[in-house]
Amino acid sequence: MKRTWLSYGFMLLVLVTLLLSLTGYLGRFSFLADLTAHFKVHYAIASGITLIFFGLTRQTGWMGLSLVCLLLNLGAIVPWYLPAPSAFPPAFSPRTLKVLLSNVNYENRNVSALVDLIQEEEPDVVAIVEANEFWLQGLEPIETTLPYSFHTPRSKVFGTALDIALYSRFPLEMEPVQSVRNEKDFHLVATVNIPDRPLLVAAIHPPPPINRTLFNQRNRELNTIGEYIRQYKNTQTTNRSAIAIGDLNITMWSPNYHRFVQTSGLKNARKGFGILPTWHADIPFLDIPIDHCLVSPNIQVNQIRTGRAIGSDHLPLVVEVGY
Secondary structure (H helix, E strand, O other), X not given: OOOOHHHHHHHHHHHHHHHHHHHHHHOOOOHHHHHHHHOHHHHHHHHHHHHHHHHHOOOHHHHHHHHHHHHHHHHHHHHHHOOOOOOOOOOOOOOEEEEEEEEOOOXXXXXXXXXXXXXXXXXXXXXXXXXXXXXXXXXXXXXHOOOEEEEEEEEEEOOEEEEEEEEEOXXXXXXXXXXXXXXXXOEEEEEEOOOOOOEEEEEEOOOOOOOHHHHHHHHXXXXXXXXXXXXXXXXXXXXXXXXXXXXOOOOOOOHHHHHHHHHHXXXXXXXXXXXXXXEOOOOOOOOEOOEEEEEOOOOEXXXXXXXXXXXXXXXXXXXXXXX
């Protein structure tokens, strides 16, 4: 069969897609390789398109390569849609808690959209990242139902001082977490003093891994919080639970994400609910899941979903759990 330029274009597409699908597994060693780990859905779509093309043009060898690439990526996507096992026996009725996360984008001025969303959802705990003074003042109306709060000054990002803020219906108690190398804190960790069942909440926003320095900082931050949560669970005499929530600037397909999960012993609340992409909210079909809620194994996730857009480049996450 005589090949056309179109055929050569699809050959190049499947080869590049397969290469990028594989390089992501080397993400522990290179920030560039790590960046390629986050687009499993897009690789699956691309390989599906090439599979159809090579099937229609009866190019069986290239069709087989496309199928391998498709299955490789589907193997990383499909498990997130499979039901997660229950954390409790059927007769057990756990306490319920609703948590809302939002990366507001410090350039976004639509604070009323988030206030309205919080008032409608009525969460028990709210974690805000990329908050500046404008946002902290604008969120004062939610303090009538979420009267307890902390915010931690962040290092300057693009010339702007940003905070992580935590609001709660229940009293909060700050937890000291020692950062390595005297780096700025990229987290706020507190105990939510719910009666009879305190809950550790770690709100996290490590830097985006767009170069080697920031890549290493993000990984150190995830390791710091992962180790703290592991030690916290191992040293507590009572059965207390933990939640890590935030814009982690990482997807579930990065080897560095897997290391964080292994260190902390947490599970992703997305399991059984789909991949739920959150960023970039303004670019449909190109968004990826980098905002996360991870919970202790003894916490049952009743629901997790993205909230409506609030003008940020991130969609909020709304999580309902029982524990």
